[in-house]
Amino acid sequence: xxxxxxxxxxxxxxxxxxxxxxxxxxxxxxxxxxxxxxxxxxxxxxxxxxxxxxxxxxxxxxxxxxxxxxxxxxxxxxxxxxxxxxxxxxxxxxxxxxxxxxxxxxxxxxxxxxxxxxxxxxxxxxxxxxxxxxxxxxxxxxxxxxxxxxxxxxxxxxxxxxxxxxxxxxxxxxxxxxxxxxxxxxxxxxxxxxxxxxxxxxxxxxxxxxxxxxxxxxxxxxxxxxxxxxxxxxxxxxxxxxxxxxxxxxxxxxxxxxxxxxxxxxxxxxxxxxxxxxxxxxxxxxxxxxxx
Amino acid sequence: xxxxxxxxxxxxxxxxxxxxxxxxxxxxxxxxxxxxxxxxxxxxxxxxxxxxxxxxxxxxxxxxxxxxxxxxxxxxxxxxxxxxxxxxxxxxxxxxxxxxxxxxxxxxxxxxxxxxxxxxxxxxxxxxxxxxxxxxxxxxxxxxxxxxxxxxxxxxxxxxxxxxxxxxxxxxxxxxxxxxxxxxxxxxxxxxxxxxxxxxxxxxxxxxxxxxxxxxxxxxxxxxxxxxxxxxxxxxxxxxxxxxxxxxxxxxxxxxxxxxxxxxxxxxxxx
Numbered sequence: 001x002x003x004x005x006x007x008x009x010x011x012x013x014x015x016x017x018x019x020x021x022x023x024x025x026x027x028x029x030x031x032x033x034x035x036x037x038x039x040x041x042x043x044x045x046x047x048x049x050x051x052x053x054x055x056x057x058x059x060x061x062x063x064x065x066x067x068x069x070x071x072x073x074x075x076x077x078x079x080x081x082x083x084x085x086x087x088x089x090x091x092x093x094x095x096x097x098x099x100x101x102x103x104x105x106x107x108x109x110x111x112x113x114x115x116x117x118x119x120x121x122x123x124x125x126x127x128x129x130x131x132x133x134x135x136x137x138x139x140x141x142x143x144x145x146x147x148x149x150x151x152x153x154x155x156x157x158x159x160x161x162x163x164x165x166x167x168x169x170x171x172x173x174x175x176x177x178x179x180x181x182x183x184x185x186x187x188x189x190x191x192x193x194x195x196x197x198x199x200x201x202x203x204x205x206x207x208x209x210x211x212x213x214x215x216x217x218x219x220x221x222x223x224x225x226x227x228x229x230x231x232x233x234x235x236x237x238x239x240x241x242x243x244x245x246x247x248x249x250x251x252x253x254x255x256x257x258x259x260x261x262x263x264x265x266x267x268x269x270x271x272x273x274x275x276x277x278x279x280x281x282x283x284x285x286x287x288x289x290x291x292x
Numbered sequence: 293x294x295x296x297x298x299x300x301x302x303x304x305x306x307x308x309x310x311x312x313x314x315x316x317x318x319x320x321x322x323x324x325x326x327x328x329x330x331x332x333x334x335x336x337x338x339x340x341x342x343x344x345x346x347x348x349x350x351x352x353x354x355x356x357x358x359x360x361x362x363x364x365x366x367x368x369x370x371x372x373x374x375x376x377x378x379x380x381x382x383x384x385x386x387x388x389x390x391x392x393x394x395x396x397x398x399x400x401x402x403x404x405x406x407x408x409x410x411x412x413x414x415x416x417x418x419x420x421x422x423x424x425x426x427x428x429x430x431x432x433x434x435x436x437x438x439x440x441x442x443x444x445x446x447x448x449x450x451x452x453x454x455x456x457x458x459x460x461x462x463x464x465x466x467x468x469x470x471x472x473x474x475x476x477x478x479x480x481x482x483x484x485x486x487x488x489x490x491x492x493x494x495x496x497x498x499x500x501x502x503x504x505x506x507x508x509x510x511x512x513x514x515x516x517x518x519x520x521x522x523x524x525x526x527x528x529x530x531x532x533x534x535x536x537x538x539x540x541x542x543x544x545x546x547x548x549x550x551x552x553x554x555x556x557x558x559x560x561x562x563x
Contacts, residue, residue, distance in 0.1 A: 040390070040393060040394075159412060160411070160412075162403075162406050162409070162414070162415070163406065163411065165395070165399075165403070166403050166406050168393075169389070169390070169393055169395060169400075169403065170384065170388070170389060172357075172359065172382060172384070172388075173382060173384070173403065174406075175357070175358075175359040176357045176358070176359060176380055176381065176382045176407075177378060177403070177404075177406045177407035177459065178375070178378045178407045179406060179407065220392070220394060223394055224394055224396065224439050225394050225395060225396055225399065226394050226395060226399075228394070229394045
């Protein structure tokens with residue numbers, strides 16, 4: 001019978017597993033920290049839509065490049081930034097409600113992406129990779145891009161911490177403090193697009209929103225201040241990535257799905273037992289209230 | 293870039309009124325929210341802004357705060373345009389904020405320093421000391437570590453006032469600050485507002501409480517898209533003008549009662 005250490009070390013003998021783990025942890029941390037703002041600003045649906053809207057860009061790159069994986073990153077980046085700015089502009093004009101506008105763009109772009117990919121012969125395999133990720137296919141070049149852009153996003157989050165905090169807490173207050181709110185709104189959207197693109201290969205389009213929202217939501221239940229929330233969210237994101245990949249390796253389930261399932265399990269746990277705010281706590285304190 | 297990094301407040305013209313509105317009109321998609329409103333308010337004045345729902349109180353506040361441009365007309369603060377000022381503080385209604393947001397009282401008060409610091413600068417020791425002083429002043433220093441959502445309504449209002457103080461606000465706009473507060477909390481807020489008046493801070497308060505408006509403010513402003521009147525309560529709260537603002541509902545019969553209500557608010561001044 002193998003020891004626990006063997007179980008931990010054995011998968012690391014495969015270089016693709018090592019690359020996959022590094023990619024998943026990087027992505028897990030960046031998504032989880034930016035995700036704090038996604039949760040606090042109520043941008044979950046927007047994040048989901050943005051992820052799906054990247055598909056046509058990736059598909060065009062895929063068709064033009066004849067299946068080469070290298071340029072896809074840049075095609076996805078371009079599509080993501082264009083969509084982010086487009087959503088920012090549409091929701092500003094106010095004729096159509098923001099969530100309706102997002103819904104229209106989201107489904108339309110997804111349909112376009114699926115239509116484009118369906119013209120290729122290896123349709124179902126390719127689509128599955130884009131939709132659900134292929135973390136074990138991460139190359140060293142992908143890793144470098146992920147690390148560079150992930151570091152850039154985190155550097156911006158850190159540099160503009162106090163502005164993003166005020167903007168997320170109360171945009172009207174931010175405006176009266178003469179924080180350039182429109183600039184920060186677009187900056188947040190573009191950072192979201194970049195984060196989604198670097199995460200594309202790890203979890204894919206369909207499960208992206210879980211990486212952004214779930215660790216941050218768990219952390220929100222367990223912490224009282226934003227720096228702590230971001231720190232715990234990052235730890236949960238990294239842990240989910242590692243535990244998910246090991247689960248995927250040993251139980252032979254899809255890696256993106258395994259990562260998201262771990263993150264979801266942690267959320268459910270926190271939702272039930274979070275001190276002061278969990279379901280269990282409320283039941284107990286209600287009993288205590290009735291007894292007195 | 294220099295301007296972004298250390299932003300100074302627009303130099304105040306000492307002789308100018310704190311707010312001067314000239315024929316300010318705001319239209320949204322064809323409906324008129326504010327119609328030809330002109331008035332002046334002096335530094336240090338405390339003015340109650342009264343009118344029915346939809347009378348344009350929040351619209352007026354947004355114009356004064358410099359986050360909404362009038363469709364026509366002109367509004368100046370201390371002789372300059374509102375966007376140039378970082379001395380305007382907005383004290384929000386309780387329902388306006390997310391009570392689950394992970395910030396404690398000290399974090400919220402520190403937010404007031406954001407505009408003064410400018411981009412890419414972190415708050416220093418002087419900023420932190422100022423935050424502690426502002427919390428002392430409004431009596432929330434012992435709540436500094438509490439999450440904002442855990443406080444009572446009155447405590448939250450005091451925290452937002454502390455934030456305005458940390459912002460070094462010269463002009464404070466308060467939207468229904470006393471709604472749902474008990475009498476003691478209201479008294480406490482008025483005590484703080486007296487202190488702010490002593491420092492020369494101009495305060496505008498939107499309220500539905502005609503009695504308090506009449507008793508606890510230097511002047512009242514009666515608004516129903518148009519400015520129906522601004523001045524002493526006895527001159528503005530006439531049955532004719534109140535009728536124009538609220539329709540027949542609040543005419544003659546209710547008026548004396550309305551004006552007699554709010555004696556509770558100014559204990560300090562009556563004693």
